[in-house]
Amino acid sequence: MMSGTRTKRQHRLRRFLWLPLALIVLLAVLVVLLPLLGRWAVVSTLEQQGYQTTLDSIELNLWSGRMTSKSFRADRSDQQLAFDKAVFSWSWSALFEREPVFVSITFEGLEVAFGKTAPADEASESPFESFKPGAWLPGVGEVTLRDSRICQTRESTPMCLDVEHLAWQGEARLTSTMTTSLAQLPLQVKGNLSLQDLALTETGQPALLTLKQLEINSTQLASLASITLQNIRLDEFALSDRQGSTLGQFDELSLDQIRFTGLQHVELGNIRTQNLGLRPPGLSAKSWLEIQKLDWQGKSSLDTATISLPLSELNLQKEGELSANKLVLRGSEQQTLWSLQTLAINSVQLASLSSVNLQNIQLTNFTVPREEGPAFAGFDRLVVNKAGLSQLEQLEIDTITLQGTNLDLVREQTGQWQVIEHLQPLPSAETPSSPAAVIPKQTANSIFPMRIGQLVFEQSHTIQVVDRTLETPFVLSLHDPDLTAINFDSQQPEQAVTLEFDSRVDQHGRLQLQGDIQPLRDELFFDLQMQMQGIDMRLINAYFEQYLGHRIKSGQISGVVKLTAMAGKLNGEANVELQQFYLQEVDQQQVSQLTSLLGSRLTAALGLLREEDKSISLQIPISGDINDPQFDTRDAYMQVVTRVLATAVSQYYTDYGLAIAGLAQYGLAIKGAQKLYGFLNQLRFNDITFDTGKQAISQDQKSYLDELGQMLKERPEVHLTLCGYVTPADLLKQEMDLASQPESKWTLDSLSQDEAQQLLQLANQRADNVKHYLVNQSGIDPKRLIVCAPEYSADTTRLPRVEIRL
Numbered sequence: 001m002m003s004g005t006r007t008k009r010q011h012r013l014r015r016f017l018w019l020p021l022a023l024i025v026l027l028a029v030l031v032v033l034l035p036l037l038g039r040w041a042v043v044s045t046l047e048q049q050g051y052q053t054t055l056d057s058i059e060l061n062l063w064s065g066r067m068t069s070k071s072f073r074a075d076r077s078d079q080q081l082a083f084d085k086a087v088f089s090w091s092w093s094a095l096f097e098r099e100p101v102f103v104s105i106t107f108e109g110l111e112v113a114f115g116k117t118a119p120a121d122e123a124s125e126s127p128f129e130s131f132k133p134g135a136w137l138p139g140v141g142e143v144t145l146r147d148s149r150i151c152q153t154r155e156s157t158p159m160c161l162d163v164e165h166l167a168w169q170g171e172a173r174l175t176s177t178m179t180t181s182l183a184q185l186p187l188q189v190k191g192n193l194s195l196q197d198l199a200l201t202e203t204g205q206p207a208l209l210t211l212k213q214l215e216i217n218s219t220q221l222a223s224l225a226s227i228t229l230q231n232i233r234l235d236e237f238a239l240s241d242r243q244g245s246t247l248g249q250f251d252e253l254s255l256d257q258i259r260f261t262g263l264q265h266v267e268l269g270n271i272r273t274q275n276l277g278l279r280p281p282g283l284s285a286k287s288w289l290e291i292q293k294l295d296w297q298g299k300s301s302l303d304t305a306t307i308s309l310p311l312s313e314l315n316l317q318k319e320g321e322l323s324a325n326k327l328v329l330r331g332s333e334q335q336t337l338w339s340l341q342t343l344a345i346n347s348v349q350l351a352s353l354s355s356v357n358l359q360n361i362q363l364t365n366f367t368v369p370r371e372e373g374p375a376f377a378g379f380d381r382l383v384v385n386k387a388g389l390s391q392l393e394q395l396e397i398d399t400i401t402l403q404g405t406n407l408d409l410v411r412e413q414t415g416q417w418q419v420i421e422h423l424q425p426l427p428s429a430e431t432p433s434s435p436a437a438v439i440p441k442q443t444a445n446s447i448f449p450m451r452i453g454q455l456v457f458e459q460s461h462t463i464q465v466v467d468r469t470l471e472t473p474f475v476l477s478l479h480d481p482d483l484t485a486i487n488f489d490s491q492q493p494e495q496a497v498t499l500e501f502d503s504r505v506d507q508h509g510r511l512q513l514q515g516d517i518q519p520l521r522d523e524l525f526f527d528l529q530m531q532m533q534g535i536d537m538r539l540i541n542a543y544f545e546q547y548l549g550h551r552i553k554s555g556q557i558s559g560v561v562k563l564t565a566m567a568g569k570l571n572g573e574a575n576v577e578l579q580q581f582y583l584q585e586v587d588q589q590q591v592s593q594l595t596s597l598l599g600s601r602l603t604a605a606l607g608l609l610r611e612e613d614k615s616i617s618l619q620i621p622i623s624g625d626i627n628d629p630q631f632d633t634r635d636a637y638m639q640v641v642t643r644v645l646a647t648a649v650s651q652y653y654t655d656y657g658l659a660i661a662g663l664a665q666y667g668l669a670i671k672g673a674q675k676l677y678g679f680l681n682q683l684r685f686n687d688i689t690f691d692t693g694k695q696a697i698s699q700d701q702k703s704y705l706d707e708l709g710q711m712l713k714e715r716p717e718v719h720l721t722l723c724g725y726v727t728p729a730d731l732l733k734q735e736m737d738l739a740s741q742p743e744s745k746w747t748l749d750s751l752s753q754d755e756a757q758q759l760l761q762l763a764n765q766r767a768d769n770v771k772h773y774l775v776n777q778s779g780i781d782p783k784r785l786i787v788c789a790p791e792y793s794a795d796t797t798r799l800p801r802v803e804i805r806l
Contacts, residue, residue: 051076065090065103078115084108084147101139101173110148113158139173157202164197170219189221206244212236227260245285251275268300270320284331292326298348318350337423341365356389368419370408376419380404380459394491395450405481406461413468450490457483463503467542474542478511479504493520499528507768508775508782509535509556523568530561534783537581541789544583549590550602554721554788555581563622571623578616580721580786581606613717614806685720685804688770692800693733695765697773705770708804709778716784721805723788724767726759728796734759748792763790763800770802 039058046053056071066089073082085108091101144167151160170191193216200209217231231254238249253276256269273294280289298320327340346360361384368376379402386398410418460481467474481503488497496516505511515528537555544550559576583603585591595601609616685708688701697705712718728746735751748756767787774780 046074049076051079065092080111080113082109082111086110102141104142104144105140106144106146107148108146110145111151112149113151113153115153139171141169141171143168160201160203162197162199162201163195166193166195168193172221187221187223189219191219192217193219202242205242206240207238208240208242210236210238225260225262227258229258230256232256232258246277246279248276248278250277264304266302266304270298271296271300280329286332287337288330290326290328290330291324294324295322297321297323315352316350317352318348320348321346322348335371336369338366338368340367354390358384358387360385361387368422370422374408374464375406376409376422377405377407379406393449397450397452399454399456400452401456401458403459404461405457405463407463408466409464410466411469415469450488452488453486455483455485455488457481470542470546472542472545474540476539477506479506490520493518493522496525505535506539507772508785509533511535524565526563526565528563530563531559532561532576533558534781536787537578538787538789545586547590548594548602549585549587550583551586551789553582553584554723554786555579556783556786557581558783559618561622569623572621574618574620574622576618576620578618579719579783580614580788581616582721582788584789613719615719687799687801687803688766689799689801690766692727692729693762694800695762695769697769702773702777705773706777709774709780712774712780712784713778718806719784719786721786721788722767722770723803723805724763724765724790725793725798725801725803726763726790727793727798727800730759730762730800731792746796747794760790760792763792766800767802770804 039055043053043055051074053074054071055069055073057069059068059070061067066087068088069083069086071084072086074080075082085106087104087106089103089105091103144165145163146165148163148166149160150163151158153159168191170189172187172189172191175188193214195214196212198209198211198214199207201207211234213233213235215231215233216229218229220228220230233255234250234253236249236251237253239247241247250273252272252274254272256271257267258269259267261267271294273291276291276294278289279285280287298318300320301317303315322343322345324343325341327343329337329339331337340363342362342364344360344362345358346362347358349357361382363379363382365378365380366382367378370376381401381403383401383403384397384399385401388396390396408419412418412421460483461479463478463481465474465476465478481501484498484500486498487495489495496518498516499513501511501513503511510531510533512531512533513528515526517526517528518524535557537557538552541552544552556579557576558579559574561572561574561576563570563572565571583606585603591601606616609618611617686704688697688705690696690701691698712720731746731748731751735755741750748759751759764787767790771782771785771787774785775782
């Protein structure tokens with residue numbers, strides 16, 4: 001009885017043990033077969049859809065919820081999908097709630113390729129029109145892509161996006177099965193995204209776009225119609241054209257926020273960029289703009305539906321502040337064309353590109369540099385209080401103020417200005433063959449429409465003009481120039497621009513200009529008055545030597561010149577006074593031609609005009625034809641000189657009734673004797689002597705100059721000429737090798753042109769120092785002190801000196 005009961009228990013135990021064993025065996029078979037079945041199912045399904053498919057293996061771990069696939073590839077004529085390895089991890093517990101969650105998805109060596117997209121009229125229903133997610137609410141946690149490539153073929157050329165590493169950490173899931181379109185798909189996405197080493201390329205071409213790293217610290221989606229990205233950073237970005245030339249790049253860019261609304265509206269927050277570089281549109285392909293730091297503080301928004309519309313209709317809105325540091329525009333071979341230290345716009349308001357308003361614009365430390373020597377141009381500070389752009393067609397600026405301006409304008413022998421050649425090099429075929437016009441005439445139709453209420457140059461430094469078209473270069477320096485121009489409107493060429501200009505010429509001269517000008521009229525119009533005070537006439541020696549064969553030894557000019565240009569005709573009058581104006585003949589051929597033309601030597605004719613104080617007062621009419629292609633400012637200059645001579649000769653013959661030009665020299669001597677002040681003949685002045693090779697005034701000489709200054713105060717009618725000399729002692733100190741040579745070799749001819757000029761500059765500086773001392777210490781009017789041309793004195797018994805003459 002007991003044995004039967006035991007037998008039944010054993011049978012029941014065996015049946016109980018066989019059941020879990022069978023389950024275990026079944027599960028083992030499933031574990032083995034499921035990967036094979038899965039592999040077969042994937043391959044079969046894709047092959048039925050026209051894909052040639054290979055899949056090396058699938059590894060499945062049901063216990064941990066992990067599947068690994070290796071060496072997968074599916075190819076069709078228009079699409080390809082491949083990866084070296086894919087790992088999927090999921091949570092079983094969420095399956096029972098129909099919310100499957102992939103805890104992580106990892107792809108290595110992912111490749112996705114798409115063919116040409118179907119035209120809009122051939123395409124089937126867009127997924128954006130209707131999207132049915134079904135009853136399941138899937139989600140994903142982490143996503144990692146390594147060595148991935150996504151390609152799409154456009155016009156038979158594949159465009160590929162390569163990503164070395166992409167990592168998503170966070171949560172993304174559907175929150176509801178109810179939806180009418182993909183744009184309204186109920187998503188809940190929160191997390192961080194990072195990307196490294198991205199490149200966009202065309203097959204066989206250099207990369208069009210590269211990005212070292214992208215980080216988005218906060219991503220939030222309520223749906224595809226509501227996306228917010230925060231704390232975005234991009235590192236080492238570059239954009240290139242198909243030829244491999246870089247269009248733009250930056251080292252670092254950060255954005256506070258990007259918000260997409262309805263897939264049609266984009267809003268941006270603050271933007272900061274480090275080491276930005278780009279090729280400016282409209283300039284040479286070799287031009288390159290560098291910006292060390294660019295900072296936008298404010299809001300920006302764009303209606304993406306208007307991107308394809310004309311710029312004037314683009315719905316772009318901005319409001320905020322913009323600043324930039326260290327801007328540099330470079331040309332070929334990294335040549336610096338210009339640089340700007342800072343740019344700041346305190347208020348930027350855009351309702352659209354057709355309505356732009358800027359306020360309180362400031363630029364500092366702008367420079368157009370040379371490779372060597374002083375800069376072509378620059379300013380310390382530029383301020384625009386208000387500027388507006390309407391319909392991309394009209395720029396309106398209230399006031400522009402420039403401070404600390406400096407210009408160094410050099411005209412080469414070809415007639416080309418260096419600064420223009422520096423900024424916009426002209427082909428050799430377009431280089432002017434004549435030193436005439438170098439800047440094309442601007443008309444109202446040739447420049448961008450703009451209106452400037454007021455342009456002000458103040459606290460300027462120096463404007464220097466050098467004309468090398470002459471045998472001896474002409475040099476003019478304007479110090480501390482101030483300029484005001486009022487009411488410039490390119491669309492109203494008949495409206496006059498009011499000008500006021502005031503500047504020192506060299507050290508003690510002054511030039512002032514007032515009047516109206518219409519620069520954009522078809523026929524130039526101006527009505528100007530120029531006032532000159534104590535300007536050293538030796539400044540124009542280059543023109544006198546080249547066109548008249550004379551050198552100005554000394555002379556100062558003061559007076560008023562009125563000029564009017566109307567209907568192509570130049571008219572005016574010069575009322576000037578020349579002090580201590582003396583010439584030296586240097587080119588006898590030109591002197592003879594001029595004498596033959598005028599009937600008298602120029603030096604003799606000028607002598608006839610001198611008053612008792614050795615000044616020459618002139619009232620000279622000026623006229624010319626501006627429209628004449630042969631018109632040149634030199635024509636007007638020669639006309640003035642000719643009329644000066646005619647006036648001199650006429651006055652000479654009228655005063656003395658002489659009928660023979662050969663008696664001119666005799667008549668000049670008589671007249672000169674009659675006009676001298678009696679007491680002036682009795683005045684004698686000591687030389688101001690200098691140490692060899694030096695230009696500083698000694699204390700003993702300063703004491704004498706103080707006495708001279710007191711005498712000049714007591715006799716305001718007296719004008720003095722200051723003539724600087726260098727001697728053989730100065731020559732030997734500069735060129736010690738000449739000491740062993742005979743005295744006959746101690747001449748300027750033994751020196752190079754630069755060495756001789758350096759020695760004469762020492763003599764000129766000595767005379768300038770004497771003038772500065774009398775002006776600054778004794779308060780003498782600089783117009784009364786005329787510095788003459790420097791000279792070399794071969795007399796070895798005389799000291800280096802400045803001679804003072806009446």
